[in-house]
Structure formats: C-alpha cells, structure tokens
Amino acid sequence: MTAQTLLSSIFVAIAFAAWPLIGRQALVSGAWMATVVMIGSAMSVTLLSSTHLAPWPAPRAWWILGAAAVVNGLAVFVYSATVANPAVPTGPFIVVVSVLQVAAVPFLAWVMPAGQAPSLRQAAGFAFAAVAVYLLAKN
Numbered sequence: 001m002t003a004q005t006l007l008s009s010i011f012v013a014i015a016f017a018a019w020p021l022i023g024r025q026a027l028v029s030g031a032w033m034a035t036v037v038m039i040g041s042a043m044s045v046t047l048l049s050s051t052h053l054a055p056w057p058a059p060r061a062w063w064i065l066g067a068a069a070v071v072n073g074l075a076v077f078v079y080s081a082t083v084a085n086p087a088v089p090t091g092p093f094i095v096v097v098s099v100l101q102v103a104a105v106p107f108l109a110w111v112m113p114a115g116q117a118p119s120l121r122q123a124a125g126f127a128f129a130a131v132a133v134y135l136l137a138k139n
Helices: 003-025 029-052 059-084 090-111 121-135
Strands: none
Touching: 003 029, 003 059, 003 090, 029 059, 029 121, 059 090
16 A cells, blocks of 8 residues: 555545534534535535546446445435434444444455455454444443
C-alpha cells in the first residue's frame, strides 16, 4: 500500500466515522440527516467526477449501479435513523457497523459471480470479527 493510498484510507475512514456523529449534533431526524448528507454527497461526487463521466455506461451497468444505489440508500436511511435515535449508543453502533463491513467483504466477494472463496486467514478474521461484534454490542 502506497503512502497516498494509506492517507486516502485514513481520510475516508475518518469522514465515514464522523458524518453520523456530526449529523447527530444537528438534533434532526434520521430522515433529514440521510437526505441532507446524501444530497451533499451526490453534489460533491458529481462535481469531482464531472471530467471522468465519459463514455456513457451500457444499459446493463445502469441496472447494476441502480440496484447498488437503492441498497445503499436503504442502508443510509436505516443508519441515519439509528444514529439519530437518542436511545442508541452511537459510538458502539458505528464501530459494530464498521467491523461488520470489514468482515462482510470477503464473504460478499465470494458470493459474487466468479467469486473467490475466503482464505483460511480471512475465515479466521471473520471469526474474530464475530467475537468483536459480540463484545462491542454488549453493555
């Protein structure tokens, strides 16, 4: 991993961890949080990507990306609603989501078309992640 890639990953991790914490400070509903964050995200991505949006994707790509967008939108809505709920301990919730994301990647890569089975090391990592989620979710 290059220094640039490492710095990029640090920025992304901090930004992804910070926006729900910052959003919670607005004291708005999860629906408002999700809507404003996703509109701002869409505007930022569109502006930063504008010079890279050619050629136009094939229709199949639109369907695949559209499905991914719908799933992501549902997840962001649930995530925001949960983070905005004062009864939910935000820190542990965000950490559990983050750990589950990392643990899910090898499994999802496996079930994708032409996927590759997780290695023994990844399987062990998944087991440790399951233990981490159990410990993090306990009060």
